[in-house]
Amino acid sequence: MNLYPLGKFLCSVVFYPLYGIKVIGKENFPKEGGVLLCSNHIENFDPPVVGITCPRPVHFMAKEELFKMPVLKSVLPNVHAFPVKRGMSDREAFRKTIKILKSGQVVGLFPEGTRSKTGELREGLAGAGFFALKGEAVVMPCAIIGPYKPFRKLKVVYGKPMDMTIYREKRASSEEVTAVIMDEIRKLIELNK
Incomplete structure (x- = not known):
């Protein structure tokens, strides 16, 4: 059962007015x-906030422990979340992530x-x-700029899509590419504080 649209609606009703969410750069998001x-990750509410501000459905990795909790183990798979083992190489989660990206999601x-x-x-x-x-896939940098305080402005900023072709061609390392992505997120935070 796909609960994503319902979850997005319910979270929107709560989070938009409570945190005065302002979305910047949504038009930058690729349509397909x-x-x-x-x-960036500043609060436990970041996944639902990214989920409600993103114009397309988002699949999230979530720590495996959450899938063992009574209510969450039923809800999470139905809102496009899938488990990942933290602190180790989780091949199953890696394969699933690549498969989702290659299928255009x-x-x-x-x-x-x-x-x-x-x-x-x-x-x-x-x-x-x-x-x-x-x-x-392209990489979409995003910055959440807090604080998460009721009736204060919380900004979610989407940057420009980053084409990874050049990094694939020059066989850049995963660490190098992560550093480039983090730099883009840092710029979004600094420009929109």
Whole structure:
């Protein structure tokens, strides 16, 4: 059962007025084709906030532990989330991500791996670069600019799509590509503070 449209509607009704969400650059988002959506990670609410502001449905990796919780284990697969084992190479999650991207859909990723307790952008993990290189998709940088405080402005900024062809041709490493992606996210944060 696909609960994504219902989930998006319910989250929109709550989050837009509560956090005064302002979306910038939504028109930059590709209307079709595989997209690796990479965002900074400042709060637990980041996945639903990215999900409601993105013009296309987003598939998210979520930590495996969440799929063992009573209500979430039923809901998460029906809102396009799939499990990933943290702290190790999870081949099944990697394969699923590449398959989703190659089928022309959107995968949402937080390259930092976990949320930043200070709100400052941290270094990204190599996985983002790996998916960007192998997924035959464009990368969409995104910045969430807080704070998550009721009735204050929360901004979600979408940058320009990043074509990965040049990095594939020059056989760039996953780490190099992740650094380039993180740099784009950093610029979005600095320009829109």
